[in-house]
Amino acid sequence: MTAASKQHASTKESNYLTAGYGVRSWLLTVDHKRIALLYLISLTTFFSVGGLFAVLIRLELLTPQGDLFQSETYNKLFTMHGIFMVFFFLVPSIPAVLGNFFLPLMIGARDVAFPKLNLLSWYVYAAGGLVTLFAMFAGGVDTGWTFYAPYSSTYANSHVILAALGIFITGFSSILTGVNFIATTHRMRAPGLTWMRLPLFVWANYATSLIMVLGTPVIAVTILLVAIERLLHVGIFDPALGGDPILFQHLFWFYSHPAVYIMILPGMGVMSEIVACFTRKRIFGYKIVAMSSLAIAILGFLVWGHHMFVSGQSMYAGFVFSLLSMLVAVPSAIKVFNWTATMYRGSITFATPMLYALGFIGLFTIGGLTGIFLAAMALDIHVHDTYFVVAHFHYVMVGGMVMAYLGGLHFYWPKMFGRMYHEGLAKVAAVMIFIGFNLTFFPQFLLGYLGMPRRYHVYDEDFQVLNVLSTAGASVLGLGFALPICYLIFSLKFGKKVGDNPWDAAGLEWTISSPPYEHNFHEIPEVTEEAYDYGKREAARV
Amino acid sequence: MSTEHHVTPLRVYFTVFALLLGLTFLTWWVATIDLGAWNTTIAISVAMTKVMLVVLWFMHVKYSNKLIWFFAAAGVYWLVLLFGFVMTDYLTRLPVTGWGG
Numbered sequence: 316m317t318a319a320s321k322q323h324a325s326t327k328e329s330n331y332l333t334a335g336y337g338v339r340s341w342l343l344t345v346d347h348k349r350i351a352l353l354y355l356i357s358l359t360t361f362f363s364v365g366g367l368f369a370v371l372i373r374l375e376l377l378t379p380q381g382d383l384f385q386s387e388t389y390n391k392l393f394t395m396h397g398i399f400m401v402f403f404f405l406v407p408s409i410p411a412v413l414g415n416f417f418l419p420l421m422i423g424a425r426d427v428a429f430p431k432l433n434l435l436s437w438y439v440y441a442a443g444g445l446v447t448l449f450a451m452f453a454g455g456v457d458t459g460w461t462f463y464a465p466y467s468s469t470y471a472n473s474h475v476i477l478a479a480l481g482i483f484i485t486g487f488s489s490i491l492t493g494v495n496f497i498a499t500t501h502r503m504r505a506p507g508l509t510w511m512r513l514p515l516f517v518w519a520n521y522a523t524s525l526i527m528v529l530g531t532p533v534i535a536v537t538i539l540l541v542a543i544e545r546l547l548h549v550g551i552f553d554p555a556l557g558g559d560p561i562l563f564q565h566l567f568w569f570y571s572h573p574a575v576y577i578m579i580l581p582g583m584g585v586m587s588e589i590v591a592c593f594t595r596k597r598i599f600g601y602k603i604v605a606m607s608s609l610a611i612a613i614l615g616f617l618v619w620g621h622h623m624f625v626s627g628q629s630m631y632a633g634f635v636f637s638l639l640s641m642l643v644a645v646p647s648a649i650k651v652f653n654w655t656a657t658m659y660r661g662s663i664t665f666a667t668p669m670l671y672a673l674g675f676i677g678l679f680t681i682g683g684l685t686g687i688f689l690a691a692m693a694l695d696i697h698v699h700d701t702y703f704v705v706a707h708f709h710y711v712m713v714g715g716m717v718m719a720y721l722g723g724l725h726f727y728w729p730k731m732f733g734r735m736y737h738e739g740l741a742k743v744a745a746v747m748i749f750i751g752f753n754l755t756f757f758p759q760f761l762l763g764y765l766g767m768p769r770r771y772h773v774y775d776e777d778f779q780v781l782n783v784l785s786t787a788g789a790s791v792l793g794l795g796f797a798l799p800i801c802y803l804i805f806s807l808k809f810g811k812k813v814g815d816n817p818w819d820a821a822g823l824e825w826t827i828s829s830p831p832y833e834h835n836f837h838e839i840p841e842v843t844e845e846a847y848d849y850g851k852r853e854a855a856r857v
Numbered sequence: 858m859s860t861e862h863h864v865t866p867l868r869v870y871f872t873v874f875a876l877l878l879g880l881t882f883l884t885w886w887v888a889t890i891d892l893g894a895w896n897t898t899i900a901i902s903v904a905m906t907k908v909m910l911v912v913l914w915f916m917h918v919k920y921s922n923k924l925i926w927f928f929a930a931a932g933v934y935w936l937v938l939l940f941g942f943v944m945t946d947y948l949t950r951l952p953v954t955g956w957g958g
């Protein structure tokens with residue numbers, strides 16, 4: 316009798332959802348799975364807040380005149396949209412929800428290395444979020460999510476310090492999660508689970524954790540310096556006091572470019588899991604895909620100057636950063652090529668998670684390639700601060716990261732709750748999101764190339780047709796996002812019950828019950844094979 | 858992992874604490890004298906020394922295994938990257954010669 320079937324035998328036993336009831340059992344839990352659900356709820360809330368701001372932005376941009384909002388209000392709208400989406404949704408999303416839930420399961424552990432620290436990181440995150448929400452209700456911020464000096468220092472007239480304080484606090488949640496994941500991956504792997512047998516999702520989260528730990532302190536210091544300059548008038552960024560505003564951009568992007576990889580790397584990890592499962596094949600070039608995660612984590616730190624080609628940085632620095640930015644595209648491209656090669660001659664099934672994975676490959680490729688356009692200094696001078704940039708990073712963040720997040724959520728939902736969502740509705744939503752997304756953001760590439768600057772609510776009449784298309788797309792996209800929220804919640808009560816491994820997927824997380832028991836594994840499993848051993852599974856089927 | 862349960866005597870903590878206080882006093886005292894560019898150099902050197910004291914003794918890196926040393930070194934290396942690449946900008950800026958100059 317194998318360990319897996321032994322665990323089958325006692326499905327009546329209480330799982331992590333039924334192990335305790337009441338608010339206390341949730342708010343004081345140290346179970347990584349419950350903490351993941353706490354994150355899921357709070358992240359969805361912040362995603363909705365950020366989305367609401369996006370709706371208002373797209374409504375204003377329906378017409379070339381500024382008829383809905385004044386320019387100051389509009390500045391606040393796009394700033395709050397950016398802040399909530401970047402710091403409170405994209406950065407934590409996959410690590411905090413899917414990572415927290417599945418990292419221990421995938422390595423055969425009963426929890427993360429520091430369960431109490433894990434709960435603390437959620438409280439820190441929630442506290443930071445509440446402070447920033449308070450800043451929003453108190454009147455908001457208008458500096459742009461980047462808080463550039465001197466908008467945020469000398470000339471700020473909104474709640475900069477309060478909003479920045481929220482981000483400062485939330486940063487510690489990132490650091491705690493990063494430390495936890497690094498220690499967990501090093502110390503908690505099941506016997507036999509060597510580094511080269513780890514699922515690629517674990518590799519991706521490990522690389523992400525390195526960035527979180529090495530990068531986040533710098534943004535914290537930067538925010539602190541802004542506060543010191545504003546409150547104590549020490550010259551750091553203000554030239555009149557002997558400071559340099561461009562120093563802010565150096566410090567800010569030292570974290571915030573790598574933060575792009577904090578957002579996309581875990582998504583790439585989810586991609587590898589989904590593509591392997593729905594093509595029934597081992598990931599092509601496993602080792603190089605794993606190593607490219609580390610390469611991205613390291614190289615990603617050396618490219619930040621590509622945000623500063625036209626802001627006064629020296630020509631030489633621009634040249635260095637341009638070259639390095641092109642280099643970091645290589646490991647990302649390796650991953651895309653390897654997923655495509657994995658699909659080659661695989662027996663592909665188009666279940667909902669796979670639809671999102673296919674969407675990811677197409678959209679991330681467009682987002683990545685336009686990133687190379689922007690890394691080329693001469694072209695960047697033309698399209699800098701236009702809608703071309705806006706379209707580029709939405710293709711990476713929404714087309715890449717959000718696609719992977721939704722794909723992962725649909726892939727793991729039956730494991731998390733033991734019930735399946737409505738597959739037909741899920742497919743409709745996936746297609747709506749894909750179409751809505753492209754209709755929203757592809758016109759923005761054209762707008763940017765034609766010269767429409769970002770961050771203005773009044774624009775030339777020639778740009779209206781493309782803007783109307785974009786707003787139309789956004790409404791399809793919005794409905795597409797609302798749909799999963801409805802049918803996923805519905806499935807919790809009414810979804811069809813599923814077995815432990817509805818996708819017939821490889822990996823330790825699929826050997827335990829759905830939903831998992833409170834302590835995951837009755838016996839710590841012993842791993843004897845490499846990850847994604849679909850070849851053997853398929854052979855056994857015949 | 859034989860060093861994992863190393864217990865540091867309290868005496869060591871108090872010595873390090875006294876050293877940190879002394880160095881803080883040194884920073885303050887140097888700031889009161891005009892040494893030109895040396896003021897900054899000394900202030901940063903003193904700060905670095907304090908960092909080493911905290912990392913090695915308070916954070917127990919001195920008694921930890923190689924993996925911990927590797928991660929601690931990575932932190933320092935990343936700081937070097939930050940300063941180094943910022944300097945590719947600051948050290949190669951052309952002097953401003955006035956508008957249209």
Ligand SMILES: [Cu+2]
Pocket residue numbers: 571572575618619621622
């Ligand atoms: Cu960047």
